[in-house]
Amino acid sequence: MAQVATKLAACRLLPVIALCLLVLTLSGCVSLPRPLPANASSPVLDxxxxxxxxxxxxxxxxxxxxxxxxxxxxxxxxxxxxxxxxxxxxxxxxxxxxxxxxxxxxxxxxxxxxxxxxxxxxxxxxxxxxxxxxxxxxxxxxxxxxxxxxxxxxxxxxxxxxxxxxxxxxxxxxxxxxxxxxx
Missing domain, CATH: 2.40.128.20 (Calycin beta-barrel core domain)
Structure with missing residues (x-):
């Protein structure tokens, strides 16, 4: 009975794990440009x-x-x-x-x-x-x-x-x- 409960709990986690993997995979799809401009003290942007x-x-x-x-x-x-x-x-x-x-x-x-x-x-x-x-x-x-x-x-x-x-x-x-x- 304990094995069945453990398998059920694992099955419930599968969608959560899949979603986390999808988010991690997609998070790098739109990358920031390289190189980013350097911040400088002048000229000051108004x-x-x-x-x-x-x-x-x-x-x-x-x-x-x-x-x-x-x-x-x-x-x-x-x-x-x-x-x-x-x-x-x-x-x-x-x-x-x-x-x-x-x-x-x-x-x-x-x-x-x-x-x-x-x-x-x-x-x-x-x-x-x-x-x-x-x-x-x-x-x-x-x-x-x-x-x-x-x-x-x-x-x-x-x-x-x-x-x-x-x-x-x-x-x-x-x-x-x-x-x-x-x-």
Whole structure:
């Protein structure tokens, strides 16, 4: 009788073990780009300055179990008299129709910003450390996003690495070069 109970307990654990193996296997499917940019003390990335005016980003989105997709993001940012950045973006993702999204960002303290994003669920938090900006928010559907933007030495371009997770697993990574363009 004890052997039957032991076998039943082991059978109940099989789905849990299989799920754990699946998560471990898939967690490495969407890898981070190599090498990651170095964090530097200068130039300091001020999101209100960098995203004021026109910007254009071009990159590649890699989703779990999918082929890479080319992405273009065209932005136009305006900083008002209250020092709030409103950034309107047009996102072109592969063959999908263009979509619009809007950011509103304001400075809370010397290295901390808060704001909103039209396709985020809840607030957006931004911290700056030298040339690196970390943006954190949750997408609709409960997907946590960590976005890292590294300002280049020229102050006119940046490298963007956006990581989307679900259940602690990377499910998508966008690697993009953003440049300030003329008005």
């Amino acid at each position: 999101p209100l300055l960098f995203f004021a005016g026109r910007t254009e980003g071009r990159g590649e989105l890699r989703k779990i179990l999918s082929s890479p997709i080319q992405v273009t993001v065209r932005g136009h940012g305006i900083v008002d008299e209250e020092r709030i950045l409103t950034l309107e973006q047009e996102v072109l993702e592969g063959e999908k129709p263009p979509r619009k999204r809007s950011w509103r960002i304001h400075r809370v303290d010397s290295n901390l910003y808060r704001g909103s994003l039209s396709d985020a669920k809840g607030p957006v938090t931004i911290s700056v450390d030298g040339n690196r900006m970390h943006i954190a928010f949750t997408m609709e559907g409960g997907f946590p996003v960590d976005q890292y933007i590294f300002l280049a030495a020229d102050g006119q371009s940046a490298r963007n690495i956006l990581v989307v997770s679900k259940l602690g697993m990377r499910v998508a990574v966008l690697e993009e070069e953003i440049v300030k363009t003329s008005e």
